[in-house]
Amino acid sequence: MTRILCFLNFKGGTGKTTTVVNLGMGLAMRGHRVLAIDLDAQGSVASWLGANYEHTTAELLLEGASWFDCITRARTRLDIIAADRRLTEAEQKLIMKQEGPDVLRRRLAGIEEAGYEFILLDCPPSVNLLSECALHFAREVCIPVSMEYLAVVSARLVVIEIIRARRLSPGHPVRLAMVIPTFFDRRYSKSHEIVAMLQQHFPGIVTEPIRASARLSEAPSHHLTIFEYDPTGPGSIDYARLVERVLEHA
Ligand SMILES: Nc1ncnc2c1ncn2[C@@H]1O[C@H](COP(=O)(O)OP(=O)(O)OP(=O)(O)O)[C@@H](O)[C@H]1O
Ligand SMILES: [Mg+2]
Structure with a gap:
């Protein structure tokens, strides 16, 4: 069965895209077939990986292209569905057409037969139709949390949205799977305080932190994971x- 994970925090810049790209590559390097879907009009997934694409998440959602036609190979075993600025307009059109938050799940019907072991969804930093779509398609929600109090507050808002998605889609088994501390710097007491706060709020699901590193912030400009x-x-x-x-943790 395909594992479908979304990476969500309504606070901007908490490491969502960084985690999708590098976790995706890491899983692909371990021999797993991975599809990363960009749900953010910033389009960072394709630009980080330097992937040339034709169709995007916008066409997928507006039925301009099938999911098969939207897939672009980025690395060995790592495919993507790219996004770009057209996604903002697509979202508006979906709202006008009164499409519900299950629209992504419907457009991706049958994708489990494509043989991906992991589908990773990169979400925008806002409560909008696209992040709702992610919660109605994903089964595992992962929250990257940077070492700031407001990122912790936003993480708790994600939990509320998960509860809402379960209520709107009974039978859709979405759950909070991981809270990932990012930008961790052991020299600062704030990092330790935030991780302690996360462990208190989310017992048992806080991962080892991702440390702040200059190399991670440089990698996208070289189009390298x-x-x-x-x-x-x-x-x-x-x-x-x-x-x-x-x-x-399968
Ligand atoms: N652990 C880290 N150490 C240093 N820099 C990082 C780290 N993680 C991410 N960055 C850098 O911080 C910036 C924000 O990260 P990223 O784009 O992954 O966040 P995001 O949550 O996807 O942002 P947005 O909410 O805008 O989509 C990027 O320039 C990225 O390269
Ligand atoms: Mg991002």
């Missing part, structure tokens, strides 16, 4: 550890 750009550095070590965590 951290495993390609700095294979032995802290970013690779931390994301490889997250890969193991995901594989262990």
Whole structure:
């Protein structure tokens, strides 16, 4: 069965895209077939990976192209469905057509037969139809939380949205699977305080932190994942550890 994970925090810049790209690559390097779907009009997934694409999430949602036609190969075993600015307009059209938050799930009907072991959804930093769509398609919700109090507050809002999605889609088994501390810097007491706060709010599901590292922030401009750009550095070590965590908690 395909595992479908979404990466969501309504606060911006908490490491959602960084986690989708590098976790996706890490899983692909371990031999798993992965599809990363970009649900953010910033389109960072394709630009990070330097992927050339034709069709995007916008056409997928508006039925301009099938899911099969929207898929672009980014790396060995790592495919993507890219997004770009057209997604903003597509979202408006979906709202005008009164499409519900199950629209992504409907457009991706049959994708489980494509043989992906993991589908990773990169969400926008807002409560909108696209993030709702992610919650109505994903089964596992992962919340990257940067070392800021407001990112913790937004993480708790995600929990409320998960509850809402379960109520609107009875039988859809979406659950909070992981809370991932990001931008962790052990030199600062704030990092330790935030992780302690997360462990208190989300017992048992807080992963080992992803450390703040300059290499991780440089990697997108080189269109390389951290495993390609700095294979032995802290970013690779931390994301490889997250890969193991995901594989262990099937
Ligand atoms: N652990 C880290 N250490 C240093 N820089 C990082 C780390 N994680 C992410 N970054 C950098 O921080 C910026 C924000 O990260 P990213 O784009 O992954 O966040 P996001 O949650 O997807 O943002 P948005 O809400 O805008 O979609 C990026 O430039 C990224 O390269
Ligand atoms: Mg992002």
